[in-house]
Amino acid sequence: MERYPDIEIYLAETDIPRIEAWLRDTLDAESLKPAGKRKWRTRGHREHAEVPVLLVEAVADGFATLWFDSDATPWPRDTDCARDAARHLACEVRCSLGGWQPGDDPDRFWQVLPDGREGAIHWPDSGQ
Numbered sequence: 357m358e359r360y361p362d363i364e365i366y367l368a369e370t371d372i373p374r375i376e377a378w379l380r381d382t383l384d385a386e387s388l389k390p391a392g393k394r395k396w397r398t399r400g401h402r403e404h405a406e407v408p409v410l411l412v413e414a415v416a417d418g419f420a421t422l423w424f425d426s427d428a429t430p431w432p433r434d435t436d437c438a439r440d441a442a443r444h445l446a447c448e449v450r451c452s453l454g455g456w457q458p459g460d461d462p463d464r465f466w467q468v469l470p471d472g473r474e475g476a477i478h479w480p481d482s483g484q
Contacts, residue, residue: 359432365441366419366465368448372396375411375422378444382430383407402428417480419450435466442468450479 367375372388376398379385383400385407391397394413399406405428413420424437431437434451442449449468453476468474 359427360434361427363424363429363431363434363437364451365422365434365438366416366450367422367441367445368419368450369445370411370413370420371445371447374445378441379409381444382440383409385409400424402430435468438466438468439474442470443472446470450477 376385376387379388379398379400383402385398385400388396388398388409388411391410396411396413398409400409401407405426407424407426407428410423410425411420412423415421422441429437431440435453438449438451441447447470450465451468453464453466463478463480465477465479466474467477467479
């Protein structure tokens with residue numbers, strides 16, 4: 357399975373304590389620290405590699421973005437991370453469908469709901 361060079365997901369809810377607990381359990385990350393207006397940073401660790409993490413609140417339709425700037429995450433692809441996040445954070449999570457190529461629809465995303473349902477959506481205008 358292809359491993360992405362970084363991971364980015366979008367969270368419908370920004371529950372900082374819950375996100376910190378998930379990052380601590382998953383990546384042995386420290387608490388999130390303020391890094392500017394509505395931005396938070398931390399660093400996790402996995403298999404002797406450092407995993408920089410950036411959380412930015414309310415970037416698109418009220419969703420926050422959570423970016424892992426490393427290929428050393430526990431998840432090979434964004435969709436794997438989205439499934440794990442939806443389960444642990446009990447909120448809707450969205451991510452890209454995969455590597456983008458010229459001609460691809462830039463508004464096609466993968467949606468994972470906390471109850472396990474998932475599928476492709478058009479975002480914005482998903483009607484969700």
